Amino acid sequence: xxxxxxxxxxxxxxxxxxxxxxxxxxxxxxxxxxxxxxxxxxxxxxxxxxxxxxxxxxxxxxxxxxxxxxxxxxxxxxx
Numbered sequence: 001x002x003x004x005x006x007x008x009x010x011x012x013x014x015x016x017x018x019x020x021x022x023x024x025x026x027x028x029x030x031x032x033x034x035x036x037x038x039x040x041x042x043x044x045x046x047x048x049x050x051x052x053x054x055x056x057x058x059x060x061x062x063x064x065x066x067x068x069x070x071x072x073x074x075x076x077x078x079x
Contacts, residue, residue, distance in 0.1 A: 005031070008059060011076055019045070020070055022062050029055045030062035034070050 003026035012019045017039065022032045034049025051069060056062040067074050 009063075011073060013072055013076055018048070018072075020049070020066050020073055022059065022066060024059070025055070029057065030059050031055055032062050032066040 005023040005025050007021045007023045008030070009022045010019050011022075018034065018036050020032055020034050022030065024030050031052055031054055032049075033047050033052035035045040036048045037045045049070060051066070054062075054065065056065060067077070
């Protein structure tokens, strides 16, 4: 059986076509990535940030790095 990451929190930019997912891996580490979807394209979400390989010991560290690397995220969290 394949192990998959568990999304802990997903934050959407207005319009819900761009989001950041913060996730936990099966090994207990955390990560994040930025995704986009185009409503007219049925393929769903795809990575545009390419941050998913970075690994962090805590959720808080992953969130801090996401804020530092995704330009719109801090403002979206303040709303």
